[in-house]
Amino acid sequence: MSVNKEVKRVTTNTLQKMKNAGEKISMLTAYDFSFAKIIDSAGIDVILVGDSASNVMAGHETTLPITLDQMIYHASSVIRGVERCLVVVDLPFGSYQSNSDIALASAIRIMKETGAHSVKMEGGEEVIDSIRKIVSAGIPVMGHLGLIPQSIYKFGTYAVRAKGGTEADKLRRDAKLLEEAGCFAIVLEKIPAELAKEVSESLTIPTIGIGAGGDCDGQVLVMHDMLGINTEFKPRFLRQYLNIHELAVKGVQQYISDVKSGDFPNDQEQY
Numbered sequence: 001m002s003v004n005k006e007v008k009r010v011t012t013n014t015l016q017k018m019k020n021a022g023e024k025i026s027m028l029t030a031y032d033f034s035f036a037k038i039i040d041s042a043g044i045d046v047i048l049v050g051d052s053a054s055n056v057m058a059g060h061e062t063t064l065p066i067t068l069d070q071m072i073y074h075a076s077s078v079i080r081g082v083e084r085c086l087v088v089v090d091l092p093f094g095s096y097q098s099n100s101d102i103a104l105a106s107a108i109r110i111m112k113e114t115g116a117h118s119v120k121m122e123g124g125e126e127v128i129d130s131i132r133k134i135v136s137a138g139i140p141v142m143g144h145l146g147l148i149p150q151s152i153y154k155f156g157t158y159a160v161r162a163k164g165g166t167e168a169d170k171l172r173r174d175a176k177l178l179e180e181a182g183c184f185a186i187v188l189e190k191i192p193a194e195l196a197k198e199v200s201e202s203l204t205i206p207t208i209g210i211g212a213g214g215d216c217d218g219q220v221l222v223m224h225d226m227l228g229i230n231t232e233f234k235p236r237f238l239r240q241y242l243n244i245h246e247l248a249v250k251g252v253q254q255y256i257s258d259v260k261s262g263d264f265p266n267d268q269e270q271y
């Protein structure tokens with residue numbers, strides 16, 4: 001999409017100003033041109049091209065299978081649909097964990113080949129060198145702590161993380177490390193609301209929560225879940241705003257019935 005000079009774009013600075021002013025940040029996932037256009041025109045602040053594309057677009061059980069090339073395809077489609085919001089792209093599993101040179105190379109590919117504005121990475125201390133290197137190269141990085149789905153086989157469960165003890169202490173330390181390394185925001189996923197509040201208040205950069213309570217500086221949901229496109233995933237933290245699955249099934253059934261009965265196409269629907 002060509003740049004419309006009348007539209008004031010959301011940048012990482014905008015998000016910082018929003019936190020400073022106490023204005024909440026709205027973020028949703030998108031993976032394709034058409035939905036990115038809908039979400040951007042509705043006024044969202046941030047689109048995350050999440051590696052949840054592995055689940056909701058490709059039907060995989062986890063986020064692990066999606067590749068860097070596939071993320072680049074999704075992100076470049078999203079960018080073409082966006083005029084205003086900030087676009088963050090997940091670095092997928094395997095594209096940054098080996099070492100910081102590989103991580104930087106992956107982040108550079110995303111920025112060069114998609115036109116996106118920033119990347120997101122899961123983890124704290126373990127990936128801090130890579131985050132520092134990517135930030136030094138001028139690429140904005142969003143962190144992600146708590147339930148980090150790329151580590152699902154380490155956790156063995158999608159249950160709430162950091163309920164106390166050493167795991168909660170590590171999350172507090174990691175959040176500070178990410179801020180010091182130059183992250184512009186941090187996603188907090190599925191952690192106790194009390195801990196998310198404490199971390200959000202202790203950081204100067206914004207936190208974006210998913211299943212982390214109302215005291216984060218912003219909220220993110222997977223678009224397919226909140227619009228009811230995918231109706232099988234119903235965690236407690238999800239609010240479903242529409243039931244597009246039901247509407248779409250009704251529409252398709254009506255179409256089938258119209259084709260079978262000969263009602264479609266009618267005289268006006270032909271040449």
Ligand code: KIV
Nearest residue numbers: 029050051052187220
């Ligand atoms: O991939 C994704 O959609 C995410 C969100 C759940 C934060 O990382």
